[in-house]
Amino acid sequence: MVSDAKSHYADHKIKWSQEENLVLLNFDNQHFHWEMPSDYQISEQHEDLFKIAEFCLLSPFVGGILEGWKPSRKHGKYPALSFSGGIDSTAAFALMPKDTVLIHHRRDFSSLLVHDGADRLFKHNEEEFGRTVHSIPSNHEKLRVLFNRPTGFSTDLAAAVHIILLADYFDLKGVALGMPLDNTYLWHGHKFRNFDETHWWKSWSPLMTSIGLDLILPVAGISEAATVMIVKQMRLGSIVSSCLRKAHPGCGQCWKCFHKNGILGHPYDIKSKEIQTFLGRRPVRTATHALWWVKQQNHWDEVPDLIHLKELDFSWWTQYYPPAFNLLPDWIRSGVQEAIESSIDPMPEDSPFLSWNLFPD
Numbered sequence: 001m002v003s004d005a006k007s008h009y010a011d012h013k014i015k016w017s018q019e020e021n022l023v024l025l026n027f028d029n030q031h032f033h034w035e036m037p038s039d040y041q042i043s044e045q046h047e048d049l050f051k052i053a054e055f056c057l058l059s060p061f062v063g064g065i066l067e068g069w070k071p072s073r074k075h076g077k078y079p080a081l082s083f084s085g086g087i088d089s090t091a092a093f094a095l096m097p098k099d100t101v102l103i104h105h106r107r108d109f110s111s112l113l114v115h116d117g118a119d120r121l122f123k124h125n126e127e128e129f130g131r132t133v134h135s136i137p138s139n140h141e142k143l144r145v146l147f148n149r150p151t152g153f154s155t156d157l158a159a160a161v162h163i164i165l166l167a168d169y170f171d172l173k174g175v176a177l178g179m180p181l182d183n184t185y186l187w188h189g190h191k192f193r194n195f196d197e198t199h200w201w202k203s204w205s206p207l208m209t210s211i212g213l214d215l216i217l218p219v220a221g222i223s224e225a226a227t228v229m230i231v232k233q234m235r236l237g238s239i240v241s242s243c244l245r246k247a248h249p250g251c252g253q254c255w256k257c258f259h260k261n262g263i264l265g266h267p268y269d270i271k272s273k274e275i276q277t278f279l280g281r282r283p284v285r286t287a288t289h290a291l292w293w294v295k296q297q298n299h300w301d302e303v304p305d306l307i308h309l310k311e312l313d314f315s316w317w318t319q320y321y322p323p324a325f326n327l328l329p330d331w332i333r334s335g336v337q338e339a340i341e342s343s344i345d346p347m348p349e350d351s352p353f354l355s356w357n358l359f360p361d
């Protein structure tokens, strides 16, 4: 089954089942799995959870998934965090309440990606803070390959499918994602937008709330630079690594090593092929953050055609955007807000952020 056009839900064979502790999604006779806790019972999970899991995994390719469906699951008790172990989700972990259930998606097929960085952090969290991270092995990132796409998450919420499937098991009422300002209030990382007016927010947020799982974006109002500051304040700077290629302190060659691990003081090679490639793109990849770091490190020699941006005021990049607090559900807002307010400064009302556009052409 290989096609670029959207097909209809009714034309597919889609079935969920369980074998021991493996939850299986049978999609047109291709099987995708999640390795759940040993006492997990598929029969005890609300059917809405499987419906939304299907939507997260298949909606870019299959239409009509939600036709005729009426959600009925009620909110549970606890928030959860989709904890990748990278810097942004570690900052989210720092900001979320102590009863947050920490759940990690573990790609369980061999690829360039390694889990060493996450495992190092999770072990530290257990020893230092007594906080367990539940790691759920899965191969669902291979589903996209059926649709001629590279391995990966089908949608942003596919990164939380394991949590959705565990929502009744852990009695959850919300799912937090470590999605920073670079992906919320910045369009393609370089132009200001009103995130609360985007199709993304207006569709995903009510959809998740409709199954009793509020979407929580604790770092939506702070940048990738500010998430690093929070991680450092937790004294996790020497523990965490966003590099997915090599164990701590990272490979030093990839984009994450340049623009995330670099801020933590981990070494990187500015002349590496990947870093040069992304710096050479126009717009630069993850532009605001990358150019903020170029400015911090005086790497302007690497982007000579952008030297005019050197005079721009990037100071807001390490401040928080107060309207982002309005995205938080009422039941969690005050705690997250206080944690951010006590860590970083607010953007002033006349911040250059509000008219930010690095590449107007």
Ligand SMILES: [Zn+2]
Binding pocket: 243, 244, 245, 246, 250, 251, 252, 253, 254, 255, 256, 257
């Ligand atoms: Zn790396």
